[in-house]
Amino acid sequence: MRFFFGILLITGFSFQASAQRECAAVANRNPNFRSLAKANANRPVGHSRDTIVNEIITIPVVVHVLYNRPEENISDDQILSQIEVLNKDYRRLNSDTINTPAPFKSVAADSRIMFCLAKVAPDGRATTGIVRKHTNNVYFLLDDGVKFDGAGGADAWDPSQYLNIWVCSLAGRSLGYSSLPGDPAETDGVVINYDVFGSRGLLRAPYTLGRTATHEVGHWLGLKHIWGDTTCGSDDVDDTPTQSSYNFNCPSFPKMSTCSPNANGDMFMNFMDLTNDACMNIFTNGQKQRMRSLFALGKPRNSFLNSHVCDPGQANGGPLPTDTVVNNPTVASGFSVFPNPAINVVTVSPKGDFALANKTIYVYNMEGKMVLTHKFFFNTEKVNISSLPAGVYIMSCGEGKSRVTTKLVKL
Ligand SMILES: [Zn+2]
Incomplete structure (x- = not known):
């Protein structure tokens, strides 16, 4: 049985949406x-x-x-x-x-x-x-x-x-x-x-x-x-x-x-x-x-x-990062992590005119896999990283040009 639940036309491109x-x-x-x-x-x-x-x-x-x-x-x-x-x-x-x-x-x-x-x-x-x-x-x-x-x-x-x-x-x-x-x-x-x-x-x-x-x-x-x-x-x-x-x-x-x-x-x-x-x-x-x-x-x-x-x-040279990390040098604001390197808990605080309240920080390992998220209710909060294996991570907040990142080293 064919069951198309919609045919959409968007700016000249047509495609069929189908359950099959x-x-x-x-x-x-x-x-x-x-x-x-x-x-x-x-x-x-x-x-x-x-x-x-x-x-x-x-x-x-x-x-x-x-x-x-x-x-x-x-x-x-x-x-x-x-x-x-x-x-x-x-x-x-x-x-x-x-x-x-x-x-x-x-x-x-x-x-x-x-x-x-x-x-x-x-x-x-x-x-x-x-x-x-x-x-x-x-x-x-x-x-x-x-x-x-x-x-x-x-x-x-x-x-x-x-x-x-x-x-x-x-x-x-x-x-x-x-x-x-x-x-x-x-x-x-x-x-x-x-x-x-x-x-x-x-x-x-x-x-x-x-x-x-x-x-x-x-x-x-x-x-x-x-x-x-x-x-x-x-x-x-x-x-x-x-x-x-x-x-x-x-x-x-x-x-x-x-x-x-x-x-x-x-x-x-x-x-x-x-x-x-x-x-x-x-x-x-x-x-x-x-x-x-x-x-x-x-x-x-x-x-x-x-x-x-x-x-x-x-292959020659060092390995490629498998995730694209956007570091926009024109954005002077962002967030800082202390202590870093760290073992169990870090304090994450905004820098410049950046705000963390009501935002989520995503933590990625060097294979680009997201391993931890933390939703902020306040601008400065402690984040428990004790579950992470030792290694280097990228903490990321925001999207596109407003995305800011910080490297975190877990011991
Ligand atoms: Zn085909």
Whole structure:
């Protein structure tokens, strides 16, 4: 059953809000957002080569976490769980291959494509492959704003070396969307809503197994929807049966449609249909060939054969901070913390014309994860930090240009 609860039109961009899986594979392009992918001057450049039959192709990933509310700042573990899902689904190591109906098992494929979190940033420094950034945007439209610093998002890392994945709150709680091979470099990548990313963490049923990213990365690797986006259309893959349209929820096998070529009906359990996470479990050999063909000499993803940014040995210099800390030097006010370093309790007081009463201070560790909050009722209060492990933290108050931060050392 289809159940759209709203179709919104906002300043010329249209998108559908849906309680069920939807997919905007081709995002609206906003010509007002112009930026170049960050330079990668320090990276050693290899010579182009062709793919080798059956080689495992490993794709370095950078995950840009754009958060407004704390819960959108998803954990490292949730991000890791998504990388694990991708590696299982693209290698047919997913535990639910048992659910692939017998007639389709013969075309099921191990694509021999894998994913790793990047270890080297575009400037050559070490990275976790996770970039966290606070944004003033309560949500992002499907207009690629999330891909640009200037629109409250984060600029792409060199898309010839990294698969850029942006995780954020999407308008209408859309699940995600992807660019297609050959799209402009600065918008190359995949956008996924924060609460359908990964298989561990606070996730929105029935999208709790990380299949939204499996599906969108399929588009990034050139796959079309299995019904060809038109009635009884073609996905340009021979071993996926023609089906009249998409499927939602999880039909029972066999699910016949008007153009089913035989009694097996729709391949509704294909990752490129729109069924629930727990319903999907297969890429086919044809889809595998289509994806891998993109890595051949002269094809849009060929450069990934020479991407070494998952090799920590290629990194130089100190590690990158994974959170963007806004220090506005023109703001003379802020707050002070005493004592610092501290063990159990610190006194936090405003400086200059800053006020703390009725504001909240957020404490982040050096991985950008929020570990403590304190709501102030008065301008000066004591904050108990005894629960924090020893280390360096950033205390942050306010947003955007009015955000002020102070470093705290916990002993
Ligand atoms: Zn799609």
